[in-house]
Amino acid sequence: MQTSDRISRLGFGVFDRNDRLKDAYRRSSKGSNGFSLVDLSLGSSDIAPPPAAIAAIEESLGLFDSSTYCLHAATRPFRETVSEWCKWRFGIDVDASREVLFLVGSQEGTAHLPLAILNPGDRGLILDPSYPSHRGGMVLANASIQSLQLSFENNWHPNFGLLSSSHLDQLRMMTLGFPHNPTATVGHQSFIDEVMDLGVRHDFVVAHDNPYVDLALEGESPVLLRSKGWRERGIEFFSFSKAWCMGGFRMAFAIGAEPLISALKKIKSVVDFNQSLALQQGAIAALTKAPDWPIHVRNVYMERRDRTIRALTSIGWNVPIPSMSLYLWMPIPNWAKERGFDDEHLAAELLDKTGIALTPGSGFGAGGANWLRLALVLPSEELELAVARLKPWWNEQS
Ligand SMILES: Cc1ncc(COP(=O)(O)O)c(C=O)c1O
Numbered sequence: 001m002q003t004s005d006r007i008s009r010l011g012f013g014v015f016d017r018n019d020r021l022k023d024a025y026r027r028s029s030k031g032s033n034g035f036s037l038v039d040l041s042l043g044s045s046d047i048a049p050p051p052a053a054i055a056a057i058e059e060s061l062g063l064f065d066s067s068t069y070c071l072h073a074a075t076r077p078f079r080e081t082v083s084e085w086c087k088w089r090f091g092i093d094v095d096a097s098r099e100v101l102f103l104v105g106s107q108e109g110t111a112h113l114p115l116a117i118l119n120p121g122d123r124g125l126i127l128d129p130s131y132p133s134h135r136g137g138m139v140l141a142n143a144s145i146q147s148l149q150l151s152f153e154n155n156w157h158p159n160f161g162l163l164s165s166s167h168l169d170q171l172r173m174m175t176l177g178f179p180h181n182p183t184a185t186v187g188h189q190s191f192i193d194e195v196m197d198l199g200v201r202h203d204f205v206v207a208h209d210n211p212y213v214d215l216a217l218e219g220e221s222p223v224l225l226r227s228k229g230w231r232e233r234g235i236e237f238f239s240f241s242k243a244w245c246m247g248g249f250r251m252a253f254a255i256g257a258e259p260l261i262s263a264l265k266k267i268k269s270v271v272d273f274n275q276s277l278a279l280q281q282g283a284i285a286a287l288t289k290a291p292d293w294p295i296h297v298r299n300v301y302m303e304r305r306d307r308t309i310r311a312l313t314s315i316g317w318n319v320p321i322p323s324m325s326l327y328l329w330m331p332i333p334n335w336a337k338e339r340g341f342d343d344e345h346l347a348a349e350l351l352d353k354t355g356i357a358l359t360p361g362s363g364f365g366a367g368g369a370n371w372l373r374l375a376l377v378l379p380s381e382e383l384e385l386a387v388a389r390l391k392p393w394w395n396e397q398s
Contacts (some may be wrong), residue, residue, distance in 0.1 A: 009139045014344055014363035015132065021348055022357050035355030038378070038386045042359075043181065043326050045245040046377045047297055049282075050290030053246065057282035066278035072265060075102040078280045082253050085287045092225050098258045099231075101265055102274050106211050106239040106252035107133040109264065110175060112271065113235065114141035116263035117205050122172040127158060129182055129364030129371075131209060134175040146171075149367050152331070156183040160194055168202040177209030177237075178222045182364045182373045184322030184329045186216045189226060196227035196234055204233065205260060211239035211252070214294030215325035217302050225255060235260045242326065243294035244286045251275055251283045301325035304376040304383055311387035315394050328374040329361070335398045343370050353393045356386050 018041060026037050060066050065074075079096040086094050094100060103109040111133040114124055120142035126134045128147035138145045148163065150156045158176065174195060178187025192208060199206040208224035215221075224236040235256025241247035254261060274280070286293065305321070308328060312319050319330045336346050343360040351357050359375075361368030376383065 006139055006142065010136060013132065014360050017344070018347065018357070018359060018363065021351055025351055025355065025357075035389065037351075037355050037357060038382070038389075039357045040374045040377060040383075040386070041357040042377070043242070043375045044247050044377060045242065045297070045326075046379075047245045047300055049245045050286055050293045052289035053244065053282040053286040056285035056289075057249075057278050060278035060281040063278065066276050070274040070277050070280070072102075072269075072274070074277065075274055075280065078102055078253075078284055081284045081287050082255070085291070086225070086255065088291070090223055090225055094225070094255050095258075099255055099261055101254045101256075101261045101268075102280070103237070103252040103254055103268075104272055104275060105241065105247075105250040106209060106237040106254075107131075108250075108268075108272075109237045109252060109254050110134055110207060110209050111137035111140065112267045113175070113207055113260075113264055114138045114143055114173060116260070116267045117141075117173050118143045123170050125163075125171055125174040125204075126365075127176050127180070128366060129361060129368035130175070131177060131181050132364065134177075134209065135365070137175070138173075143173075147365065147367075150180075150183065151367070156180060156185040157187065158191055158195075160191075160198060163198075165202075168198055168204070171202060171204040173205040173207065174199065175207040175209065177211075179210075179212035179216055179324040181212065182327060182329055182359070182361060182368060182371075184324050184327040184373075186219045186323040187222050189220070189222045192222040192224050193227045196224060196229045199233045200229040206230075206234045208234065208236045210236050211242045212324055212326070213238060214243040215298055215301065216323065217298065217305065217325055218323040221324075231257050233257060233260075235264075240283055240286060243297050244283075244290070245293075245297065246282065246286065249275070249279050249282065251279060298325055301376055304378075304380050307380040308374070308376060308383045308387065311384045315387060315391045316398060317394065326376055328376065330358075330372045330374060332370050332372060333398065337370070339397075343368070343372055347372055350390070350393075354390050356390060 079100040083096040114137040118141045124138040124143040125146045213221045239252040347360045359373040361371030
């Protein structure tokens with residue numbers, strides 16, 4: 001049966017292959033060593049959401065309005081809460097009617113945005129490596145996708161100086177995000193200020209994906225809303241998935257220039273209604289009753305980061321200390337390269353021999369090749385046990 005060309009352009013990425021491998025491993029309960037699966041391949045938090053958020057959802061679940069469709073107008077209490085949070089968190093006034101949009105996860109927003117901005121063939125720029133919805137959304141919009149390579153040598157910082165003026169003139173949109181997944185780099189406000197300034201001067205939209213804004217471990221996260229020019233051509237995405245640990249509830253929001261919010265809302269009106277009002281009550285409670293929950297979450301990740309890096313160093317795997325929570329970004333070891341293993345092959349081998357699932361870096365673009373991402377989504381003791389499990393295999397190989 002025919003499927004669209006864009007389906008083949010989306011392709012079956014390394015994430016699908018990894019998912020199939022994990023599923024097969026789980027179902028056969030095999031592993032050459034009979035180990036159970038330790039899944040560190042997804043940034044899906046094992047930390048509980050704030051109790052106040054869960055209580056608010058429970059209290060509202062039985063209300064009749066919670067089970068009916070929720071059109072945009074009914075999201076007003078949520079949008080007004082976001083506006084107050086924005087004032088408290090960043091000292092910035094935003095208009096809840098015109099500049100805020102409720103989303104079914106920030107991934108949904110970054111994936112749909114190109115459909116709202118680009119015509120087929122228009123140029124969109126992403127970072128390489130980057131979160132898959134940045135590229136995926138541009139594929140859905142039939143964009144001509146360009147990428148700006150990040151490198152370890154440059155601390156995974158973008159060098160916008162590599163983009164010529166004529167290149168910038170042809171761009172219609174750029175999607176990026178700092179703190180950056182998968183490289184676990186916080187970045188600097190100056191990157192975002194620079195790119196927003198370029199967006200205004202060269203007439204392209206800047207989309208800043210910022211679900212980790214509250215999860216910097218070193219330094220301060222960049223925020224597009226602090227950059228001059230966002231009200232002209234900028235939009236920023238925030239999420240309840242990471243710092244409030246509510247990923248399964250699929251709630252997020254965008255704040256941005258009114259024409260962009262309006263265009264994205266139009267696309268969404270074809271695709272979805274909003275999440276239930278009961279879930280929105282949970283999000284409202286998270287922002288109003290547990291605004292410091294991200295601090296608790298950050299401290300948990302800080303301890304996990306430090307203990308896991310110590311454990312890995314003790315077996316000889318030298319991993320750079322990441323400046324943000326949730327992930328380690330690990331170079332594949334020299335012995336693996338000498339044997340011709342790439343990141344995907346090494347991740348498959350690691351899963352088969354030890355039951356530990358990591359994400360191959362090339363799943364985030366060619367710029368992630370030869371790196372593996374480890375999500376710190378288990379308590380420190382279990383992460384240390386995972387490294388202890390890895391040790392005999394590592395010693396045998398190296
Ligand atoms: C950069 C980035 N954006 C978006 C998402 C997805 O967030 P949400 O659960 O809000 O869709 C992730 C999840 O890992 C991410 O790393």
